[in-house]
Structures are given as structure tokens and as C-alpha cells.
Amino acid sequence: MKLKSKVAVIGLGNIGTAVAANLIKANRSVIVADRKIEKANEFAQQAGNLAQPLAIPDAIKEADIIVFAVWFDAIKELFITYKDELNGKIIVDPSNPIAPDEKGGFKKIIGENESAGEILSALLPPGAKLAKALGTLGAASLSGTAFQKPDAAVLFYASDVSSINNDIEELIRDNGFEPVNVGEIDQSIRIEVFGDLHEFGAMGKAVTLSEAREKVLVTN
Numbered sequence: 001m002k003l004k005s006k007v008a009v010i011g012l013g014n015i016g017t018a019v020a021a022n023l024i025k026a027n028r029s030v031i032v033a034d035r036k037i038e039k040a041n042e043f044a045q046q047a048g049n050l051a052q053p054l055a056i057p058d059a060i061k062e063a064d065i066i067v068f069a070v071w072f073d074a075i076k077e078l079f080i081t082y083k084d085e086l087n088g089k090i091i092v093d094p095s096n097p098i099a100p101d102e103k104g105g106f107k108k109i110i111g112e113n114e115s116a117g118e119i120l121s122a123l124l125p126p127g128a129k130l131a132k133a134l135g136t137l138g139a140a141s142l143s144g145t146a147f148q149k150p151d152a153a154v155l156f157y158a159s160d161v162s163s164i165n166n167d168i169e170e171l172i173r174d175n176g177f178e179p180v181n182v183g184e185i186d187q188s189i190r191i192e193v194f195g196d197l198h199e200f201g202a203m204g205k206a207v208t209l210s211e212a213r214e215k216v217l218v219t220n
Contacts, residue, residue: 004028004174005090005167008063010056010078012039014139015094016069019175022146024050026174033059060085065167067092067134072109072116079123087127090164092171093120094135096193106193106200117158117188131168132188133157134175137199137206145206146176153177153206156191160184178209 008031009020016034020043023030029050032040040053060066060082068075072095079086097116101107110119117132124130136156137145145153155177157168165181172179182190182197189195196202197215207215 004170005064006031006062007065007067007171008033008054008059009067009069010034010059011068011070011074012043013069015135015142016067017043018139018142018146019067019069019094019134020051021047021143022175023171024048025147026176028174031059031063057082057085060089063089065090065092065171067094069094069134071095072097072120075116075120076123079120079125083125086125089128090167091124091128091130092133092168093117093130094133095120096135096198098193108194113189115185115189115192117185117192121160121185129159129161129164130185131157131159131161131164132185132191133159133168133172133179136191136197136203141199141206142175148176148206151208151210154180154209154212156180156182156197156212158182158185158187158191180209180212 009016010033012034020030020032024047031052032043033054033056034040044051044053095116097110098106099109121130155172169179190197194201
């Protein structure tokens with residue numbers, strides 16, 4: 001039996017906590033890290049033996065797949081800080097380039113036709129591979145619709161590197177969702193906030209595979 005890749009979740013906000021908790025529900029071990037090590041220790045204490053708390057540099061070193069569950073601008077900083085350590089790693093970007101607006105909602109902090117995925121792809125450290133994934137649902141749905149039966153909810157993903165697709169799909173399934181590949185990173189805008197395949201865009205909710213087929217050409 002093939003050993004699963006080691007996963008680290010960096011950032012234990014709402015999204016990171018949901019992803020790490022889902023993996024543990026699927027009986028998959030996960031490294032957890034946060035700029036506040038106390039937060040990682042607390043999560044691991046509550047989650048049990050499948051969660052390993054580490055400092056961010058150690059988590060990056062130990063893991064094969066790194067989920068950067070932090071703000072978009074923070075990912076850019078992490079790319080610079082850990083440029084060498086990220087060589088050979090699979091990086092998962094669930095970020096949405098948004099900030100609170102003056103009306104109690106959110107606004108994009110990049111150009112209307114720009115995507116976080118494409119911007120990060122251009123800044124990717126040498127030897128690293130990027131997937132846009134785990135960010136097409138809000139934290140409440142990421143927790144609440146995981147492992148939904150009888151029909152699993154979908155998480156969309158995009159990547160320029162087909163060799164990592166199996167790893168990403170395994171990661172999504174171990175989060176309790178059905179993976180759907182929407183294409184390469186240039187499709188990222190569709191699966192970010194306000195995009196046609198995002199819960200907080202035209203999609204409006206978590207959807208099943210049959211519902212997703214009506215919205216996107218399923219390539220897998």
C-alpha cells in the first residue's frame with residue numbers, strides 16, 4: 001500500500017482549522033503550524049495523536065504537501081522567506097485576495113481580472129509545484145458539508161502540473177469532498193471569491209458532482 005504524502009497546514013485560522021480537522025476525521029495524520037506555536041499546540045492537544053504541532057520552518061521541512069491557509073499577501077512573504085525550503089514541495093493555495101470593504105462585505109485587493117493563483121504561480125519558488133485548492137467554500141461549508149452522504153460535495157482545483165493531480169485529489173477526498181479539476185492555474189479566478197465556481201460567487205452554495213457538471217467541463 002502506497003504511503004500517503006505528509007501534509008502540513010500552515011495557519012490555523014478558520015480555513016486551516018477546518019482542513020486539518022477534516023483530515024483527522026479521515027484518519028490522516030497532519031502537521032499543524034501557526035505563527036503562534038501555542039495555537040498549534042492547542043489544536044494538537046484537542047485533536048489527538050494524528051496532529052503533530054511544529055514551528056513553521058520545521059513543518060515546511062517535514063511535509064511533502066504544504067497548505068498555506070493564510071492571507072494572500074502572507075503567502076507571498078512565505079515564498080520569499082522559505083524559498084530554498086520549498087524546493088520540491090507541493091504547495092496548496094486556498095487563498096482569496098479579499099479584504100473587508102466599507103459596507104460590511106468584502107472587496108478584491110487585486111485587479112478585477114487578476115487571480116491570486118496566477119500571481120502566486122509567477123512568484124513560485126524554484127522547484128515548487130502549485131495547486132489552487134481547498135478554497136472554493138467558506139469555512140462553515142468546509143466543515144459542515146465534509147463527508148456529506150449520499151452525494152459528496154465538490155471542491156474544485158486547478159494546477160499547471162498534472163503529475164501532482166493525484167496527490168491533490170487524494171487530499172481533497174481525505175477532506176471529505178469530491179475533487180473536480182477545472183484546468184490549469186489560469187482558471188484560478190473561477191474558483192476564487194466572486195468567481196463562477198465559488199460558494200461566494202455565482203455558485204452560491206456547496207454543490208454535488210452532478211450539479212457541478214452543469215457548471216464546468218469535468219476533466220477527470
